[in-house]
Amino acid sequence: MSRPIPIEEMVRVFKSRHRTSHLFKIDNFSLFKKYQLEKVNSSVFDLGGHKWTLRVFPNGRKNASGHYVSIFLMSQSSVNVKIEYELFVVSQLEQKWESSGHREFGIHPKPTGKGNPKLISLVDLERNGYLIGDSCMCGVKLHGIEPAESGTAECFSLIEKPLNHKVTWMMTRFSSFEPEKAHHSHQFVENSSEGFINNASKTETYAKFKLRVLDQVNRNHVEKTCSGWLETSKGFADFMCLTKLVEPYLVNDKLYVGVDFEVVSVATYC
Template sequence: MGLRFTNSKLDVFKGREAPPTHYILKIQSFNLFSRSFLEKYSSDMFDVGDYKWRLTIYPCGNKDEGGQGHISIFLTLANTSSLPVGWELHAMFNFFVYDQNRDKYFSLPDNQLRRFHVMKTEWGEAKFLELQVFNDSSNGYLIDDACVFGAEVYVLKMTRKAEYLSTLKEPNTGIYTWTIKPFSAFTLDHYESQWFVAGGHKWRIIFYPRGNGIGKGNSVSAFLSLDESTLPPDTRLVVRYAIRVLDQNEPKADPFELREEIHFGASFSVLGAQKFMPLAKLNDPKQPYLVGDTCVMEAEVTLFGTVSTTS
């Protein structure tokens, strides 16, 4: 990406008062440098993100990259011989030039993100700054034949994870019905149903007859629990589940239910709702959910596939 100047360098550059975080290169007698036999100058090494870097300036442009008539500036990953075989890294970086008139450092609007590897250890801007603009002292870049460049580098740590979704040819569904009676005798904090099998995994209902958490005292809390011992390591289940309280007067009527499509895994093996059903609704004699001191709960679990992750 090269710079295009119209009426002012401010049309392209953005300025700030803070100096570059990682490296500053000050060049005295720039004109002597540009007229010398040195095509470029590479700075001393500096450390960022456990790697060593160099800042390279081409005073008359990097001609191999089409930088004639410009200042070219590049970031080089140095001392790569110490890196492991097959190394690569991603880094965000930006270059700066100091405006001595305004006491500000100007840079490109956006950081660049580049991949460094054994075949590409250098990235930069062949057309960073037009020499005509740079040499004009009113712009503040070259004053008394001195100038300042800088760089900031941020190495992205690789914490990549991969996810593999495997779907079943036919979804696998299991239904479990739990008759709770006499309901008034269920006086403990919570109860657990027997285990049942759905999709090759073991499940059970957990319910709190007088609520749990924000549902305590106002709701029935209900949850579906997965037996983690039936789950392979680093694997989640893609599931649609429903927890219901059945209508005992009209078996074909719509039940009161919670339904979700969600992943079950080792770190989230119990899912449901603290405010599953209002106690007032359950205890209302006009409602069909608690009849003859009996409540009928049902869980339906459909397994669609599995998701495995690797680092």
């Protein structure tokens, strides 16, 4: 099954025709099942004078009739007017979408979510041209609001073994480090494509990675695997006992620690 036009052109045309919409393209769709990711959130976007995110359950929620992709529109603050919205998945074979229909997002004093837990079955997603080349396009359109110059769109993807997936920090003069104080390496960006840093959308980052203390003699490193959404730091408070920080790990007052990414999420505007 192949697309009639490249997906990048589809995104461009969609934004020009649907100027009150936000498109959320998910690449490497099958990796969400492989890494058992239940859901993914878009970046925060502005439509109709309010800020929103999309929450997608790509692996589907199961009921008696099968697995269904679920999509929800999440407000980020109070909503003071009634807004008509439509959630959808875009066909990559013809100009149509699978829609939840027009629904009303009522007045809510606090952030909340509205959506469809059974937007489309996983079977129909794959069989009817909504999932091609391991890419899927979903989104939301608001009705009855002033259109912008263009709709907006972003791409979210999981990347296995990204470029420069190993990062090592050499801690010199280790004995001078205060034992009760946290110490930090320089910041680094685990990017997977050129232009990612300048074109990155502000979404949560998912990663599965190994934290490591390097054996400088035998290369028998101490490693532990961690995974999850990196809203804050993730790791192990009891990674390695300080009494074990001797040779071959600590040599000439130098200690090497690092991280090895197995998979990391990438988000860009498109």
